[in-house]
Amino acid sequence: MSYLLGLDIGTSGIKGILITDKGKVISNKTRSYPLSTPKSGWAEQNPKDWWVATQEVIKKIITESKVDTSQIKGISLSGQMHSSVFLDEQLQVIRPAILWSDTRTSKQCQEIYERVGGLDNLINYVSNPALEGFTAPKVLWLKENEPQNYNKIRHLLLPKDYIRYQLTGEIYTEVSDGAGMLFLNVQKKKWSEKLLDKLGIDKEILPPVVDSTEIVGEITAEVAQKTGLAVGTPVVAGGADNACGAVGSGIVKEGRVMVSIGTSGVVLAQIDNSVADDQGRIHLFNHAKRDSWYMMGVMLSAGRCFSWMKEELFADELDYDHLNELAAKVKPGSEGLTFLPYLYGERTPYADPNARGVYFGVSGKHQQGHFIRSVMEGVTFGLKDSLELIKEKGVEITEIRVIGGGAKSKLWQQILADIFANEISLLNVEEGPAFGAALIAGVGVGVYDSFEEAANSIIKVKEVISPNLESVELYDKQYKLYKQLYVSLKDEFKALSQIIEN
CATH class of the missing domain: 3.30.420.40 (ATPase, nucleotide binding domain)
Structure with a gap:
């Protein structure tokens, strides 16, 4: 052995x-x-x-x-x-x-x-x-x-x-x-x-x-x-x-995209041609696979938004299962409540350290479940920002593989599929970067002939989540509003930062 x-x-x-x-x-x-x-x-x-x-x-x-x-x-x-x-x-x-x-x-x-x-x-x-x-x-x-x-x-x-x-x-x-x-x-x-x-x-x-x-x-x-x-x-x-992490998720073929909802959020696509974004909105780095690259967008707060909400807004009294149950009772779109997930600034696509979190559209009808679900939706809109940039650079997306803590929530899985308007794949292996490092060792010493061999033999799709077409249409409208909110608030974020500093 x-x-x-x-x-x-x-x-x-x-x-x-x-x-x-x-x-x-x-x-x-x-x-x-x-x-x-x-x-x-x-x-x-x-x-x-x-x-x-x-x-x-x-x-x-x-x-x-x-x-x-x-x-x-x-x-x-x-x-x-x-x-x-x-x-x-x-x-x-x-x-x-x-x-x-x-x-x-x-x-x-x-x-x-x-x-x-x-x-x-x-x-x-x-x-x-x-x-x-x-x-x-x-x-x-x-x-x-x-x-x-x-x-x-x-x-x-x-x-x-x-x-x-x-x-x-x-x-x-x-x-x-x-x-x-x-x-x-x-x-x-x-x-x-x-x-x-x-x-x-x-x-x-x-x-x-x-x-x-x-x-x-x-x-x-x-x-x-x-x-x-x-x-x-x-x-x-x-x-x-x-x-x-990409290697450990089988992202070693152009067209495959990894979406990770950990403390931060990552959207990563393996590519065979090194074409940088001339506006610097999305990163271009060398991949572990030889003569290959990846485009990557990073959200500074993804799962961190959910844990912040759990700990601070709910005094850590509700566990994650209970939070998911409350959110699941709310219709897609959270009845107009929209969350901007910029608790600690943002990296992709804005690179703005002054950006801050916002609940927009709060009304008297909104209850706990709305605030929970809108965080899930807002984080996913932020991930979609990176996904759209990758598409804009001409990458044809054939599969989206989702990993991280957020991927364990059935509700969040469906929200991802609906907002991305795309099937999402869940994997049989989710051990993170350490697992990918072990596979790199295997390729390096000749246990595997290539990353493709390792990925195809070990990493399998265990479930595919399909989008709900009605939700897709609703979320498309809300995503346009989500993007406009940052544009409208950019100067106010900067002014707020100066007030706090002084």
Whole structure:
């Protein structure tokens, strides 16, 4: 029996998963670690906490599964995108990692546009706009605010690349994660020297870039002793969490789209041609599948809107099943009540940190169920924004696969089908990016000939939800109103932000 190990270095913790070459899950372990917010809008973690947790998770998996570790044919990693790990000449961590969710870099994002000559030039260099969460503005922030730390930098890594270094002693990144740093020319799969020159950043701090399926090291004797892994076990480069999530959902064929309703919301389509959006409304990144890309839209608050409503509006007194029951009693459209899901600003398609949540159209007839259902509908309208952008770029959508916590709700499944006006597919496997990382390991070491082989043999559609035509017509009208609400409120969102700041 052959086994594959996938590790996902997330924001709240690490998840490790051990599967057979047939895709059967043998062991699944998690370990959390703290997140620090030293100032408003800041988000930091100690990379050493990731490493301690990684060792514990691997050791638990090996101990409890009792597998012959010589039969673990490969290991690969997934990780939170954009977060910055700064290492000095001795390969020691200089300061806490600045995470993807950190928003301290608004000023640096504007500086990037000024230095490169505007959005058009930046899209030409790296196919994406400058956003606070990306890596490049974090480096500029460090240069301007902590010059003593910036001058110590010899290596700039992403979270999973730091953990891979700890496992193997080798320093690399790979294309799918590198694409999210805002330094990579995603068409050429090389660091953009023109951009680096304009930003005054030394290319030498950036690691070599490889394909996601390349073997880049092996488990060292020291790590084997600490974890129980076999010395010399191959370690495959891996991928960004969204790329790994796509692999784990079978999004390895053009036309397939993944919709994920987790804390945030993601709409991701695999494509064979790298055509960036010239307005920067939707991301273009390299896929884990070689010579392939994906378009991705991100909502900052998706499932988070539902949990916020549960905890704050209902004082956490109703469980999710009860909330779904109340919402199911309400007709589609929530009798005109419309929710804007911008609790923490928005990323796609507006990239507006000032945007805020809104309940629009409240009347005396609205009851608890209306407020619950309208959150589900509003989040789905937000996801539809990304889906429409993908269509606008000429991608012919053949299948929509839905994963994440929201996908477990029967009511939300139907709302998705109705608002998308499309069938949605539910999968037999939903283990997230760690599962995708395990499949990447399998392709990298030759257990599978290709991603298509792995996906077709392991990942199956277990159910298809069809849209209700009457609901489709109603939601189409309400979606037009939903889009107009942001346009009408954009200036007011900015004015509100200034009032709060002052």
